[in-house]
Amino acid sequence: ADxxxxxxxxxxxxxxxxxxxxxxxxxxxxxxxxxxxxxxNDELVSFPSEESKKLYRSTRFVEFNLEGAVSQGxxxxxxxxxTGDHARILPVNESSVVLAMCQCLDLNPEQWIHINVEDGPxxxxxxxxxxxxxxxxxxxxxxxxxxxxxxxxxxINAARSSGDTSEQSSDELTRLEDIAELILHSADLAKExxxxxxxxxxxxxxxxxxxxxxxLTEEYVTIPDLLQQFPxxxxxxxxxxxxxxxxxxxxxxxxxxxxxxxxxxxLQLSVGKLTITHKxxxxxxxxxxxxxxxxxxxxxxxxxxxxxxxNDVFCTNSTTHVRLGITGSTFRLPKDNQLAPIIMIGPxxxxxxxxxxxxxxxxxxxxxxxxxxxxxxxxxRSENDxxxxxxxxxxxxxGVITDLQVAFSRLPGHPKEYVQHLVKKRSCExxxxxxxxxxxxxxxxxxxxxxxxxxxxxxxxxxxxxxxHIGGVDFFRKMKKEHRFQTDTWGxxxxxxVSLKKLVEKKYNQAGEWLKNFDEEKKEDAV
Numbered sequence: 001a002d003x004x005x006x007x008x009x010x011x012x013x014x015x016x017x018x019x020x021x022x023x024x025x026x027x028x029x030x031x032x033x034x035x036x037x038x039x040x041n042d043e044l045v046s047f048p049s050e051e052s053k054k055l056y057r058s059t060r061f062v063e064f065n066l067e068g069a070v071s072q073g074x075x076x077x078x079x080x081x082x083t084g085d086h087a088r089i090l091p092v093n094e095s096s097v098v099l100a101m102c103q104c105l106d107l108n109p110e111q112w113i114h115i116n117v118e119d120g121p122x123x124x125x126x127x128x129x130x131x132x133x134x135x136x137x138x139x140x141x142x143x144x145x146x147x148x149x150x151x152x153x154x155x156i157n158a159a160r161s162s163g164d165t166s167e168q169s170s171d172e173l174t175r176l177e178d179i180a181e182l183i184l185h186s187a188d189l190a191k192e193x194x195x196x197x198x199x200x201x202x203x204x205x206x207x208x209x210x211x212x213x214x215x216l217t218e219e220y221v222t223i224p225d226l227l228q229q230f231p232x233x234x235x236x237x238x239x240x241x242x243x244x245x246x247x248x249x250x251x252x253x254x255x256x257x258x259x260x261x262x263x264x265x266x267l268q269l270s271v272g273k274l275t276i277t278h279k280x281x282x283x284x285x286x287x288x289x290x291x292x293x294x295x296x297x298x299x300x301x302x303x304x305x306x307x308x309x310x311n312d313v314f315c316t317n318s319t320t321h322v323r324l325g326i327t328g329s330t331f332r333l334p335k336d337n338q339l340a341p342i343i344m345i346g347p348x349x350x351x352x353x354x355x356x357x358x359x360x361x362x363x364x365x366x367x368x369x370x371x372x373x374x375x376x377x378x379x380x381r382s383e384n385d386x387x388x389x390x391x392x393x394x395x396x397x398x399g400v401i402t403d404l405q406v407a408f409s410r411l412p413g414h415p416k417e418y419v420q421h422l423v424k425k426r427s428c429e430x431x432x433x434x435x436x437x438x439x440x441x442x443x444x445x446x447x448x449x450x451x452x453x454x455x456x457x458x459x460x461x462x463x464x465x466x467x468x469h470i471g472g473v474d475f476f477r478k479m480k481k482e483h484r485f486q487t488d489t490w491g492x493x494x495x496x497x498v499s500l501k502k503l504v505e506k507k508y509n510q511a512g513e514w515l516k517n518f519d520e521e522k523k524e525d526a527v
Contacts (some may be wrong), residue, residue: 025092025318026070028124028136033090033325034069034079036267038062038296043268055410056385058273059349059375060294061257064324067265079267079324083259083356084331088251090136098134100224104234105242109134113455115243123243130239139247140223141288147213148223150245152180158236169232176230177280182212202493206367221285252289253327255444255488257298257352259359267324269293270352270387296322331442333357338364340438344431345453347379349405349417350445351387353488357442358392361400375403375426375433379381379449381410393498403429420452424459431464434479441479444488 026035040063045056066079081087102109109131115123123137134140142148159173220226223246227234242284258268273294274287297319331353334340344354354376361371380386386406395401405426407417423430433439434457443450454476461472 017338025136025321025323028072028128028132029323030090030124033088033323034066034071035064036069036079036324038298038320038322039065039266040268040298041294041296042261044385046386048384052077052384056381057275059385059387060269060271060273060290061388062269062271062293062296064267064269064322065265066267069324078265079326079416080264081256081260081267081326082328083256083261083333083360084353085256085329086253086327087256087267088253088325088327089293090249090251090325091289092318093135093138093140093249093288094286094291095135096296097140097222097224098131099229100222101134101138101140102130104224104227104231105237105239106235107239108191113239116323119246128430137248138243139249139288139355140221141219141285142220142223142226143247144213144217147179147183147216148226148246149180149183151223151242152176152183154237154241154245155230155234156180156240159230159233162233164232166232168452172233173202176233179212179216183209183216215280217285218281221283235410251286251325255331255353255356257355259356259363262359262363268355269288270349270355272349290302290333293322293350295319329488330483331444331486332483333360334438334440334484337372337438338369341372341433341436342374343377343433343441344374345377345419345423345441345443345445346389347377347445347449348385350449350488351378351444353444354442355388355391358395358400362395362398365398365400371399372438373402373433376401377405377407377422379407379409382408418452419449420456423453423456427456427460427464430457431460434460435465438484439479440484440486442486442488445490447489447491450489451485506507 001358029035040061042061044059044061047053047056066081069079099109107130109129111130112127113130113133114127116126123133128137156176159169160175162169191318216226220229252267254271256267257270258266271290271293274290277283278285299320320390333342342357344357346352346354358374358376361374364371376392378386378392383389392401392404396404403453405419405422407419407422408414409416409418434441443453457473457476458469461467461475462469463470465474465475476485
């Protein structure tokens with residue numbers, strides 16, 4: 001970013017039509033996104049007591065109006081999606097974090113600046129207020145990938161070249177160098193070594209690097225948290241340098257929980273509110289996008305609220321609109337055969353795309369279409385977080401769902417039960433559907449759960465279907481090739497006390513088990 005441009009305040013004309021915060025959001029609307037109004041934001045989880053808030057995760061059911069969504073240039077066009085697609089949400093940083101960032105850099109959030117990027121991707125708008133830039137363009141959470149090493153390096157260079165010889169400046173520089181050395185040294189070690197045991201050593205060194213980064217990010221959850229610990233060094237860093245080293249805010253993808261056949265102008269999401277409490281420091285890291293979505297309000301609520309901000313400091317005051325885009329997907333219901341058996345597995349918010357599918361089935365039934373059987377597996381802790389329970393049970397009564405199986409993992413007096421356990425219990429019914437050559441299988445949720453369920457499916461193919469290991473793998477490979485075995489999974493947020501070494505050991509044991517099965521089958525073939 002050009003230093004002169006960044007220090008020039010834009011005078012006159014630019015702020016004439018920027019007096020409502022939704023317009024501020026629309027101004028920072030990238031290509032491929034539209035500004036959509038929130039029409040519903042309901043809590044799906046029941047919290048009967050204060051203690052229950054520790055047991056259950058808040059999950060929001062958010063709905064957006066797609067009619068007349070605003071795109072770049074403030075033109076209005078309807079946003080179109082298909083059932084099974086993903087919504088891309090661009091979040092906005094919390095106002096408290098934005099204000100803290102401005103304070104660290106001694107910047108006025110209302111100041112207008114002009115940005116000229118000489119190398120790298122441009123910002124959405126070249127003329128922007130500082131507060132809007134911090135709120136909507138920059139990722140202000142500390143990075144658990146690299147520990148914001150480029151920012152650390154920037155602070156170190158600024159401290160070294162400042163000429164400040166004060167005791168505080170020297171102390172800050174020493175601490176910054178120690179942090180950077182710990183991360184950099186372990187990263188260099190991870191690249192070392194060849195020969196026997198080199199891979200194991202590299203993995204251990206990579207784990208050491210991750211531990212160093214975790215130590216930093218668990219102490220400093222946001223960028224302002226970090227900068228506040230090094231005020232002298234930060235005072236020598238320009239906004240241009242900060243823009244060069246901080247990552248941009250990235251969109252978050254959510255499976256759409258509604259049907260375009262039933263609700264073409266409404267888009268719904270089921271969003272789990274993410275909060276990670278670091279054991280080492282007791283500090284909480286909030287999911288940037290889930291926290292953002294949880295605080296969106298409908299225009300009716302905003303207008304009725306006495307706490308609605310009347311000043312437009314920057315765009316975080318807009319609570320009624322969200323920057324939203326659509327990403328296509330291959331996650332689709334069978335189009336040519338409505339009688340095809342369907343198995344859906346989606347614990348927690350993994351039920352989201354299945355809701356869209358089930359709405360499509362409801363619409364088809366209301367249109368007089370005959371449908372095939374549909375078995376749904378859902379997982380939760382108890383009735384308190386049985387998401388969309390009333391709707392799913394009503395679908396059972398109307399035939400949209402022909403078999404609903406719910407695994408409760410925290411029912412008092414009962415053993416923990418997960419969806420994979422129910423798949424095992426219902427293996428005969430599951431196999432009866434899977435063995436139909438038109439059956440479609442869908443699973444959505446974290447990747448570990450999907451692996452555990454797939455293990456049960458392979459066991460079902462062996463024990464109920466009569467396949468050997470290779471035959472079972474070929475059976476599911478054929479389903480995948482025919483687009484009848486579809487997955488929508490994501491990586492889980494791993495607990496920080498679970499080391500990389502344990503993860504590698506688990507994968508090693510899985511590979512050993514596979515080789516054992518393969519050797520046994522070879523022996524059987526030889527006999």
